[in-house]
Amino acid sequence: MSQYHLGEFEEVVLLTVAILYGEAYGVAIIDEMEKRLNRNVSIGALQTVLRRLEKKGLLTSAFGEATKIRGGKRKRYFTVTEYGQEVLDETKEQRLALWNAIPEVALK
């Protein structure tokens, strides 16, 4: 069992990186999160979480291509590591177990 417990925002970021498989860089992740969750995300908040997840070994990153609108600066693409997948699976199972444990009458 993993020792790392994801926070709500960390989980959302990790899932979004997984959704964007291969195309997950800063602006794309923000756009995806804003579109799917209807909430504003700042670059600052996102980058802090991305760096933390990378430091914990849940994500890995590599430089990609540079474009003109980015002022010639390269993108940094993030991908979920095997350990990241394990943590996501565990989190999902925990959530499902909690949902399944709710009596039918509790959430009518």
Add this chain to the structure above:
Amino acid sequence: MNRSENDRPPPMVLAFFRWFCSPDFREDLEGDLLERFHNRRTTLGVRKAKWLFAADVLLLFRPGIIRDLNSLTHHKFYTMKRSGWIKLVAMSVLLIAGIISPFLPGPPNRFVIGLSVFGQSAGFFGLLLVPIGIIWAVVEIRNLKSRNVENPNWRQAYSIAIIATAIILAIIGLAVIQLKAGFLGPLLILIGIIWPIVEIRNLRNRNGENPNWRTAYSLAIIATVIIVAIYLLLLVAVFIQGEFVNGSLALVLGALALKKAIAGIKKLRDPSMWQFNSTPFYLLAIPLIAYFTRIYIMEPLSNYSRSMAIERSQVLIAAIEEFKNKEGQYPESIQDLEAGYLKKIPSPLIMGILNFRYHKINDNFSLSFSQWLELGSLEEIVLYDKDNLKNKLTGQFAKYDYSFDLCRVKGAFASYDTGHGYWRYYWVD
């Protein structure tokens, strides 16, 4: 401004981002910021995109993204770039503010008195550092010229350094005139002796990476020893006055500064590390600015603060007289006035004047306050007393005659008329 320039993100905000962002993340984060700006410019317009760009940058200023805090604030001991000159000016302004702060309006604060004493000390004892600063600056400027191949901006730095030195030398000239050369004379002779020695040494060692590193290293050690000695003397004075909290704080800050200075000095030993050094300019500018502030600004400011405090006392004096009219005698203490005569005892509202002091003397009273003028050694006591023999002295600054003064202030060596009724001020050392 043409359209393409206007369509760019705010350059100052971008510069701020580049300054604080860790180099590890700078490229991709800057790319993300620019891409977001580009997208928003299309959908929301340029103006809004610029505001949101600034907001994004501000929200990035957080731990984990900003680079090492020490390197953000680190004083560049080896370089004198534009930021170095800005720091020098900022430190000078802070120094002046520290010296004059006890004479400015504000809530009474014992800390500002200590701050002023420290600042004034820089202008008094710090003059010892001026010759060291001059020699060191010359050494640095010579190095700049001899290493022009490695520094593409050497001409600019060389010109600025020479102009700065010329200005500082002109200020020293003024100081010599001010002091009638009595104090600085021996120091200038010292420069005259050391300078040729430095020149001869330079002639002898022309092959190394930095022929002058030993000179800079020695001067840095001498300057540090002088500064530490002055600082310790002041700390002793602070502790003797019973200011244990401020003294302890100053001791800790001094120890941290010394640690940093020693680390910087150690690096001077490596000749290959040489870059233009800003330290001599600090050694020159700080003592001289403090000195001139003390000489030219203190007197008008102390006159101002004295008048302000006297004006603030008028309500208090009126209440004391009203008390006498109603009660038949003067109050035993000014706190008695809070029973129907004054809602609250007024404060002098000058940061360096802590309170009004009241004494009932038979069928009279005195009201006084004090402010520190010089280095914590010259106290000015400003006294209201109807027994003052103001009218028997001639002229505003009549020579002080102890026998004429009925309100003898213990230890006073001079007394002057304030120009405000029964108020006189006394200088006590």
